[in-house]
Amino acid sequence: MFDKVIASIDKKLERFDPIWQAEHGKGGQRSRYYDKTGVAKYREWRGVKDTMVDYAAWLKNLMSMAQMVASAPVACLKGFWEYRWMGSYLGTFMFIDRLFEGYRGYELKIAHLNMHAIVRSLTKKIALVLANDRRLGGGPLTDRMVPMDEVLPPLFMTGFKDLIPIPLQTLPEFIICDVDQHIEPYYIDVAESFGLPADVCSRCAAETGVAMDDAFPIIGKAMLSTNMPCNASEATSMFQRRRIGMPDFPVTLAMIHNEPGAHPYSTQMLKDAIAFIEKEYNVKYDWNELFKYAALMNEQNTIELEKWDYMKTPYNPLVGIAETLYRLYAWASVNGQDPYFNKTDRKVIKIIRKAYEEKYEPFAGKTRHRAFLWGPSAVYYTDFPTWIQNCWGINIVLNMDSTMGHNMINTEDPEEAIKDLAIFSEKATMRHHAVGGWDNVNAVWEWAKNFNCDMVLYNDNIACKGMLGVHAVMEEQARELGFHFIFIEHDLEDCRTVSRQDMRNCVNSYMSVVLGEEPLDPTIVEFDDSAAY
Amino acid sequence: MKTVAKIGGKVALTALIAFVGTFTLYITNGENKLIYYVIRPLLNKHYDNQVRDRRIV
Numbered sequence: 001m002f003d004k005v006i007a008s009i010d011k012k013l014e015r016f017d018p019i020w021q022a023e024h025g026k027g028g029q030r031s032r033y034y035d036k037t038g039v040a041k042y043r044e045w046r047g048v049k050d051t052m053v054d055y056a057a058w059l060k061n062l063m064s065m066a067q068m069v070a071s072a073p074v075a076c077l078k079g080f081w082e083y084r085w086m087g088s089y090l091g092t093f094m095f096i097d098r099l100f101e102g103y104r105g106y107e108l109k110i111a112h113l114n115m116h117a118i119v120r121s122l123t124k125k126i127a128l129v130l131a132n133d134r135r136l137g138g139g140p141l142t143d144r145m146v147p148m149d150e151v152l153p154p155l156f157m158t159g160f161k162d163l164i165p166i167p168l169q170t171l172p173e174f175i176i177c178d179v180d181q182h183i184e185p186y187y188i189d190v191a192e193s194f195g196l197p198a199d200v201c202s203r204c205a206a207e208t209g210v211a212m213d214d215a216f217p218i219i220g221k222a223m224l225s226t227n228m229p230c231n232a233s234e235a236t237s238m239f240q241r242r243r244i245g246m247p248d249f250p251v252t253l254a255m256i257h258n259e260p261g262a263h264p265y266s267t268q269m270l271k272d273a274i275a276f277i278e279k280e281y282n283v284k285y286d287w288n289e290l291f292k293y294a295a296l297m298n299e300q301n302t303i304e305l306e307k308w309d310y311m312k313t314p315y316n317p318l319v320g321i322a323e324t325l326y327r328l329y330a331w332a333s334v335n336g337q338d339p340y341f342n343k344t345d346r347k348v349i350k351i352i353r354k355a356y357e358e359k360y361e362p363f364a365g366k367t368r369h370r371a372f373l374w375g376p377s378a379v380y381y382t383d384f385p386t387w388i389q390n391c392w393g394i395n396i397v398l399n400m401d402s403t404m405g406h407n408m409i410n411t412e413d414p415e416e417a418i419k420d421l422a423i424f425s426e427k428a429t430m431r432h433h434a435v436g437g438w439d440n441v442n443a444v445w446e447w448a449k450n451f452n453c454d455m456v457l458y459n460d461n462i463a464c465k466g467m468l469g470v471h472a473v474m475e476e477q478a479r480e481l482g483f484h485f486i487f488i489e490h491d492l493e494d495c496r497t498v499s500r501q502d503m504r505n506c507v508n509s510y511m512s513v514v515l516g517e518e519p520l521d522p523t524i525v526e527f528d529d530s531a532a533y
Numbered sequence: 534m535k536t537v538a539k540i541g542g543k544v545a546l547t548a549l550i551a552f553v554g555t556f557t558l559y560i561t562n563g564e565n566k567l568i569y570y571v572i573r574p575l576l577n578k579h580y581d582n583q584v585r586d587r588r589i590v
Binding site for chain 1: 555556559560561562564565566568569570572573576577579580583585586587588589590
């Protein structure tokens with residue numbers, strides 16, 4: 001009876017469903033937007049059940065944000081007043097909406113489970129950092145925080161029971177450029193106004209701009225930097241170090257890390273970093289504490305490996321940005337420190353198993369191509385995997401960021417644990433994919449083959465000097481191996497150089513000219529979203 | 534019994550009003566329109582007028 005009522009409402013309101021509109025030539029995903037802005041006239045109608053799932057998730061995220069403000073009201077207000085990047089967090093709801101356009105059924109449920117874990121963790125972290133930011137008056141935990149570089153996995157720091165590792169660049173730069181494409185150009189301009197060349201990686205330029213604009217929260221007594229994965233990253237590390245002016249230990253992990261000889265060096269480096277923190281913070285490292293969190297990370301990685309088995313089939317509802325953004329955040333930022341992510345993973349794997357048993361195909365089975373995404377989706381266009389599925393039926397099965405350190409950490413023997421942590425940390429963001437040696441770059445074909453992909457999307461950061469060198473080589477290999485291969489140009493965090501539409505055009509041209517395919521939704525082939533967050 | 538029914542009725546009515554209010558805000562995309570057209574422009578005006586301590590070291 002209940003199902004019949006819902007079916008009848010769905011039938012009556014189906015003309016508002018953008019998927020139905022696209023199928024019947026009466027509009028599509030873009031029809032409900034005001035031009036350029038990315039502001040929707042109304043939210044996506046997905047049928048009664050899925051709209052309720054989306055509404056409930058929206059409410060849950062709203063509650064997390066209310067909790068953030070309630071937990072540190074003065075600090076949050078001061079933060080909004082002080083930091084330009086804090087204003088950009090107001091775009092979070094719009095960001096989540098566009099990430100999951102066209103999602104229905106199991107893929108929608110999983111997407112929101114994953115997204116809520118991120119929102120919950122981030123809002124808590126923002127409140128914690130602002131409430132202890134010396135610039136805003138400081139707090140009781142200021143001296144117990146350890147600012148560290150965001151590309152250094154913080155798991156090894158959990159051995160310090162009373163300290164709180166905070167990836168320094170994550171809040172003011174790395175996460176927020178996903179939410180708002182217009183925030184980083186401001187910081188890039190600040191950096192360039194001091195003479196920084198305009199052709200360096202825009203992520204590094206933006207971080208430098210945040211430092212020069214005096215917009216990093218000031219926390220902790222000493223910091224951990226790292227030998228960043230490229231020359232521009234090294235430069236920004238130095239600029240930040242000079243401006244922040246704290247005692248600093250550069251955790252210089254082995255860059256070419258596939259050779260066994262590299263690991264003892266990285267292992268010693270982690271031991272030295274631990275000794276530095278013990279000295280600066282006057283605390284003692286507790287291996288049992290590390291083992292506790294390593295066990296959580298091991299569980300996450302065990303579940304991740306099981307997810308990969310399902311991803312190799314067409315019956316996997318953990319797809320696109322719901323997979324890639326979650327894994328990136330859960331690995332690089334949470335890194336075993338938050339049991340809520342384990343809880344989320346357990347729930348998600350249950351849904352995945354069920355979907356597989358039911359032979360459930362996401363996006364109503366409209367996927368035409370299975371793609372492996374190699375490269376960080378240009379961070380100002382995080383919903384690119386969503387667009388490419390909705391427009392051309394290309395399902396991003398896995399992103400390179402998801403393949404980071406998945407070795408297990410020993411939870412009994414400190415000597416073995418630190419060795420495992422070294423290997424785990426060597427396989428971190430970018431080291432594992434782009435600058436860890438040719439074998440790691442060239443691994444893309446093996447990954448794509450193992451996940452039964454017929455397509456490889458290679459994000460081409462036009463300011464990345466290292467990766468520009470392999471452009472032609474990758475094209476030749478794609479041809480030899482028989483993959484559909486698309487280079488997607490982007491400028492990482494600067495949407496002024498390569499716009500979202502420029503990125504879409506790389507795909508549009510290939511799909512229409514080379515493959516001669518028709519779009520699933522013609523309203524999103526070409527549109528102007530230049531004023532959108 | 535009457536009191537329980539009365540309280541139950543009030544709780545149900547409050548829940549219904551809360552649902553109607555929040556669902557209306559949700560489906561009309563109200564909070565995003567407010568943020569995009571009102572709050573962010575005001576905040577940006579404030580950020581643009583800030584005097585910041587800009588330097589390399």
